[in-house]
Amino acid sequence: MTKTNPGRFFEDYRLGETITHAVPRTLSGGERALYHALYPARHALHSSDAFAQRCGLPQSPLDDLIVFHTVFGKTVPDISLNAVANLGYAEGRFLRPVYPGTTLRSVSEVIGLKQNSNGKSGVVWVRTTGLDEADTPVLNYVRWVMVRKSDPDAPAPETTIPDLADHVAPNALTLPDGLTFDRYDTALAGEPHRAADYQIGEIIDHVDGVTVEEAEHMMATRLWQNTAKVHFDATNREDGKRLIYGGHVISLARALSFNGLANAQMILAINAGAHANPCFAGDTVRAWSEVLDKADLAPGLTALRLRLVATKGAPGALRGDDGKYLADVLLDLDYWALMPA
Template structure:
C-alpha cells in the first residue's frame, strides 16, 4: 500500500528562509506575466494617477512614444512580484532599494520575467532573522532588459540555531549617475503640450532645495491594497494573512505606498512624466488600512539629457501618515536630543528618483 502522507507536503513550497540563501546564488523566478490594457485601467482605478503619457495614447505619440507605455511602476510591481515567492515570502519587511534603472518602456503585450542574484547576506544580532541583498533583472519577450534594481529584505530564519553566513554587505551607489539614465528611444519634448499635461512647469522652473506640498491625501483600505498586491502576483503572507503578524494586521505592500505617493505628486509635478531611475528608497514605517497617505517632494538636482527637449529632475518623494505641512523629513535623534538621525514621526516612505521632464 502506498501512502501519500508526507509526500503531499513535499510538493508545496514554503519559500526560502534566511539560511537557504547563498552568496552568488541566481534564482530564475516563475510565472512570466503579460502586461495588458487591463493593467493600465486597474492601476488608474486604484491610484489617482494622471500623468499624460501613460493616460493618453495621443499625447504619448506626440512625444515620440507609440504605442503608449504603461506607468513605469506597473512594470516595477510586476517584476518585483515575481521575486516574492523566492526572496521575500518569509520576510519580516522589505527594507530598501538602490540602483534601479528603467531601460525601456513597457507596452501592453509585453511579457516580463525576472531573475535575481544574491549579492549580500547579514544575520541580525537576534539570531532569528537576517538581511538578504539581491540584484533583480526583468526582461521582456525579446530578452531585452526592461529594468533592474537592488533591494534588501529582512527574512525569518527557519532554525535560529543555523550557523550565520559570512557577512557581506554590497557597496551600492547612492545615486544613479545622470549619464547612465536611459532615455526611451524617440522621446522628444520639443513640442510638449503643457495644457494637455496639466501644468506649465518645466525643468528650469524647479530649484534645488525647493519643497512641494502635494496637498491631497488618500486613505488606505484593505480591499484596495490587497487587490493591488494580488494584481502584481505578490504572494507575501503579511499582506493578506492576519495570522502572519503578531498584531493580526495586514501590512500594506510598500510598493502600494510608492504608487500612491507618486500619483499624489501629480499636483506640482505633472510634467515629471517618466521615472528614469530610483536612486534609493526606504520604507521608513509600516502602513496599514485606515492610514491616510499624503506626500511632498524636494528637488535634489537637475540634469540635461541628449534627447530633444528632455531634462532630468532628481526628486525626493516623501509619503507621510497624515499631512505634514512643515515637510520635515527628519527630527531630533531621541538618544541625544540633537542632530537629525531619526525620521520624523509619520514618515512612511523616503524615495529618491530621477524623472524625465520637458526643458
C-alpha cells in the same frame, strides 16, 4: 511527499546564486486600467496614445511602476515570502518603455547577506532584472529585505554587505528611443511648470491625501501577484494587522505627486528608497517632494532628481533631532524623473 512550497528562509540563501523566478506575465491595457483605478495616477504620457505619439513614441507606455510592481511580484515567492519587512532599494534603472502586449519575467542574484543580532532573521540583498520576451532587460534594481530564519540554530553566513552607489549617475540614465518634447503640450499635461521652473532645494506639498482601505491594498497586491504573507494573513504579525505592501505606498505617493509635478512624465531611475515606518489600513497617506538636483540629458529633455516622501504628517518634516525618521514618515524615495526642459 510534500509538494507545497513554504518559501525560502534566511539560511536558504547563498551568496552569488542566481534565482530564476517563475510565471512570466504578459501585460495588457487591463493592468493600466486597474492601476489607474487603484491610484490617482494621471500623467499624460501613460494615459494617452495621442499624447505619447506627439512625443515621438509609438503609443502610450505602461506606467513605470506597473513594470516595477510586475517584476517585483515575480520575485516574492523566492525572496520575500517569509519576509519581516522590505527595507530598501538602490541602483534602480528603467532601461526601456514597456508597451501592452509585452511579456515580463524576473531573475535575481543574491549579492549580500547579514544575519541579525537576534539570530532569528537576517537581511538579504538581491539585484533583480526584469526581461521581456526577447530577453532584453527593461528594468534592474537592488533591494534588501529582512527574512525570518526557519531554524534559529542554523549557522550564520559570512556577512557581506554590498557597496551600493548613493544615486544613479545622469550619464547612466536611459532615454526611450524617439522620445522628444519638441511638441509637448503643457495644457494637456495639466500644468505649465517645466524643469526650468523648479529650483534645487524647493519643497512641493502635493496637498491631497488618500486613506488606505484594506480591500484596495489587498487587491493591488494580488494584481502584482505578490504573495508575501504579511500582506494577507493577519495571523502572521503579533499585532494582528496586515502590512501594506510598500509598493502600494510608492504608487500612491507617485500618483499624488501629479499635483505639483504633472510634467514629471517618466521615472528613469530609483536612486534609493526606504520604507521608514509600516503602513496599515486606515492610515491617510499624503506626499511631498524635494528637488535634489537637475541634469540636462538631451535638447529639451531634463531629469529632475526628486525626493518623494509619503507621510501621515506634515509636508517637509522627515527626521527628528536624533537623525531618525519621524514616526509619521512611511516612505523616503529618491528618484530621477524626466521632464520637458
